[in-house]
Every structure is written in structure tokens, then in C-alpha cells.
Amino acid sequence: MKQYIVDAFTDRVFSGNPAAVCVMESFPDEGIMKSIAAENNLSETAFAVKENGRYHLHWFTPKSEIDFCGHATLAASYVLFNYFEKDAEKLDFHGKRGDFSVSRDADMIKMYFPAYKLEHIEITETMIDALGTIPLAAYKDRDILFVLRDESEVRDLQPDMSLLSQLDGACIAVTAKGTDYDCVSRVFAPSVGVNEEPVTGSTHCMIVPYWCKRMNRSSITAFQASQRTGILYCEYSDDTVCVSGKAALFSVNEIVGL
Numbered sequence: 001m002k003q004y005i006v007d008a009f010t011d012r013v014f015s016g017n018p019a020a021v022c023v024m025e026s027f028p029d030e031g032i033m034k035s036i037a038a039e040n041n042l043s044e045t046a047f048a049v050k051e052n053g054r055y056h057l058h059w060f061t062p063k064s065e066i067d068f069c070g071h072a073t074l075a076a077s078y079v080l081f082n083y084f085e086k087d088a089e090k091l092d093f094h095g096k097r098g099d100f101s102v103s104r105d106a107d108m109i110k111m112y113f114p115a116y117k118l119e120h121i122e123i124t125e126t127m128i129d130a131l132g133t134i135p136l137a138a139y140k141d142r143d144i145l146f147v148l149r150d151e152s153e154v155r156d157l158q159p160d161m162s163l164l165s166q167l168d169g170a171c172i173a174v175t176a177k178g179t180d181y182d183c184v185s186r187v188f189a190p191s192v193g194v195n196e197e198p199v200t201g202s203t204h205c206m207i208v209p210y211w212c213k214r215m216n217r218s219s220i221t222a223f224q225a226s227q228r229t230g231i232l233y234c235e236y237s238d239d240t241v242c243v244s245g246k247a248a249l250f251s252v253n254e255i256v257g258l
């Protein structure tokens with residue numbers, strides 16, 4: 001089985017968020033996919049199979065399957081556009097959260113996702129202890145989004161991963177208004193085996209509606225302030241979030257031990 005390693009949300013290797021991509025004729029057993037993801041030990045591995053003109057995707061962390069992953073979708077789209085669907089300008093996908101589409105514009109890949117809801121929730125003592133600071137506000141959908149005071153608080157945050165893993169969110173995000181970018185964020189997912197995500201497309205389905213509504217704008221440029229960093233070009237309209245980014249191929253290899 002051929003496997004591609006792609007750095008997503010960047011135009012150069014060794015930055016952005018790396019994901020493994022396997023494109024197959026049919027899905028292997030779930031245990032095999034889980035074992036491959038654990039062996040890769042990247043934040044996500046994407047498995048893609050084409051059925052009736054649409055690519056079906058499964059995403060696995062080293063610990064478990066998840067219902068949605070933006071950066072691994074970008075990585076999978078990069079592989080499909082460059083190696084399997086060279087003449088295509090648009091790809092249709094199906095995942096656990098439903099159908100969505102991806103298009104390309106020169107070297108930019110544009111992903112169209114349903115926006116997450118912004119349900120305002122009460123800030124608890126556990127949240128404060130987990131973050132090590134008192135957030136300005138908290139919102140919930142699949143993930144939890146905390147709004148912090150400024151960019152430096154986001155960058156300097158040292159959360160307690162054990163306490164974060166107890167919160168009721170697949171990913172835990174912190175965000176603040178940026179200086180060089182419209183917003184700056186970080187995303188943590190210790191409950192699924194990823195302490196900090198380098199760049200996270202899925203959680204921006206929550207971050208983007210928040211900042212677009214607050215700034216009264218339809219588009220923003222977002223920066224994820226992880227060690228590897230990443231830039232996301234985002235639009236919001238009619239409950240749809242468009243997250244765009246570049247990608248760089250790191251390696252192509254063969255899985256031979258199956």
C-alpha cells in the first residue's frame with residue numbers, strides 16, 4: 001500500500017501539520033487502519049476510497065478514529081489532485097459528519113465545510129484550572145473554544161493536559177485577536193492522543209464564524225501559533241466555512257508489512 005506524507009497549511013516541509021494519506025480501492029479492517037495510524041504516530045492519518053464519483057474518508061489519530069479532520073483532508077486533497085485526479089478542479093467527499101467539497105485554485109486548496117455552532121457555555125473551575133487562566137468566554141460544539149485576552153496569552157499558554165482531557169470537547173481551542181493576522185489560535189486534543197495540533201482546519205469551523213461575526217467581515221486570515229505554525233485563509237457565508245491553504249509533499253513510501 002502506497003502512503004503519502006504531506007505537510008498541510010504550509011508551502012514548505014517541516015512546518016504546518018503533517019498527515020499521512022492512503023488512497024485505496026477499498027477500506028481495510030478498522031483495526032488495520034488504527035494500527036497504521038498508531039505506527040505513523042502523526043496527529044492524523046487519512047484513508048480515502050472512491051465510490052460512485054465521491055471519495056469517502058476515514059481519519060485516525062494514533063489513539064482512535066475521529067469524525068472530522070481538516071488538515072488531513074487538505075493533505076488527502078493535495079494527493080488526489082496531484083496523483084489521482086490531475087485534471088479535476090473539484091473533489092466531492094463524504095465523512096462521518098456528512099458531504100463536503102474541495103476545489104483548487106492554482107496552488108491553493110479550498111475546503112468547504114459546515115460551520116460549527118457557537119453555543120455559549122459557563123466557564124467552570126475545571127476549565128480555569130486546565131487552562132491556567134480565566135478566559136473571557138467559552139463556546140461549545142464538537143470542540144470547545146475559549147476566547148483569551150490577547151495574542152501573548154495564547155502563545156504563552158501552558159495548559160494542564162490531564163485536566164484538558166477531562167473537558168467535554170474533541171479539541172480544546174484558545175483564540176485571541178492577532179497583530180500580524182486577524183486572529184491567533186492554538187488547539188489541543190489530549191483526549192484523542194494529540195496534546196497539541198500543529199494546525200487544525202476542523203476547529204476553524206468554529207474559530208472563523210466567531211471572528212467573522214465579531215469583526216463583521218466575511219473573510220479573515222488566521223494563524224495557528226504552534227511550534228510548527230500554520231496559516232489558514234478563511235471565509236464565512238451562509239453557515240459555510242471555506243478554509244484554504246497550501247500543502248507540501250514530504251515523502252512517498254510503501255507499507256509492506258500487511
